[in-house]
Amino acid sequence: MPSPRLRIAAALTAATLMLAGCATRSDGFSDGRLDVVTAFYPLQYLASRIGGAEVSVTDLTKPGAEPHDVELNPRQVGRVADAGLVIYLKGFQPAVDQAVAQEAADRALDISTVVQLLPAEEHSHEPGEDEHAEANGNADPHVWLDPLRYEQIAQAVADRLAQIDPQHADAYQSRAAATKEELKDLNTTYAAALKTCQRREIVTSHAAFHYLADRYGLTEVGITGISPEAEPSPQRLAHVAEEARATGTSTIFFETLVSPKVAETIAREVGAKTAVLDPLEGVTEAGADYFTVMRTNLNALTTALGCSS
Known part of the structure; x- marks a missing residue:
C-alpha cells in the first residue's frame, strides 16, 4: 500500500494536471x-x-x-x-x-x-x-x-x-x-408566386421582413421596428391603420415568438384578419426547418396579397 506521503504527492500531481487542463483552451x-x-x-x-x-x-x-x-x-x-x-x-x-x-x-x-x-x-x-x-x-x-x-x-x-x-x-x-x-x-x-398580386403591401407586427420585401418588390409596413418587444406609439398605430385602409390590406401579420395583441388591435380597427408570418428567428414546431417555414410563409403571403398562380 502506498505511504501517506506518496498518496498526497499523487493527489497534488492530479490536481495540478486538472488545473493545467482547465487553464488550457480547447483546440476546438x-x-x-x-x-x-x-x-x-x-x-x-x-x-x-x-x-x-x-x-x-x-x-x-x-x-x-x-x-x-x-x-x-x-x-x-x-x-x-x-x-x-x-x-x-x-x-x-x-x-x-x-x-x-x-x-x-x-x-x-x-x-x-x-x-x-x-x-x-x-x-x-x-x-x-x-x-x-x-x-x-x-x-x-x-x-x-x-x-x-x-x-x-x-x-x-x-x-x-x-x-x-x-x-x-x-x-x-x-x-x-x-x-x-x-x-x-x-x-x-x-419570385414566380409573388410576381402578380392584387396588393404589394404587407403589414407586420415588427419590421423583420425588409429583406424579403426588398427581394420580391413588396412594401413592408411594420407596426414596430427592429425590436419585436417595443411598444408602438399611438401615432404609429394610427399611421399603420391609415396605411392598411388606404392599401386595402386584408391581413395583419404577427409572429410566433411574441404576443399578437398589437396586430389583433390593428386588424379589428381596419376590419382585417390576422395570420402568422414567421421571421425564422427560432423554430418551435417539431419537424420544421428553414425551408418548411419559408414555404409556409409564402403560402400566407400569396393568400393575403391575392396573388394569382
Missing part, C-alpha cells in the same frame, strides 16, 4: 468533431446542414426563446471559449457580441462581414427599440429572409469550416453546394 475539437457555436437558429441551421457529422453544433438561443435579448450563462460563455468556430451577427445580440469579443475574437465568423446588410426602416425609431440597429450601424439584421443573401452566408460558413478542418473540406463544400441549389430554387418559387 471534441471526439474528432469540430465544435461550432451559433448565435441563433438560422445560423445553427446552416452550421448543422453544412457541417454534417463532422461538426458538433451548440446554439446559444434556446428553442422558443426570442433571440434579440438573449442572455448567456457561464456554461454558454464557456462553450464560446472552447469552440473551434463561433458564427454570429454582430450588433444583433449584445451578450453574444461581448462573449465573442472576450473569448473567441480570433475564432468567429461575423456574417455581417460577408453579406450586405440593409439599413433599418426609418419608422423603427420608437423609444427603446433602436439599440439593436444602432449596434450595427443602424442595419437590419434579418438577412436570412432573403434566400439569395442566405446563400452567400452558406458559402461563407462552408469556406470557414473548410479552412479550420481541411480534412473534411470537400464534404463541407459539397453540402454547401446542395444547400445553395435549394435556396436558388426557393428564390425562383418566391
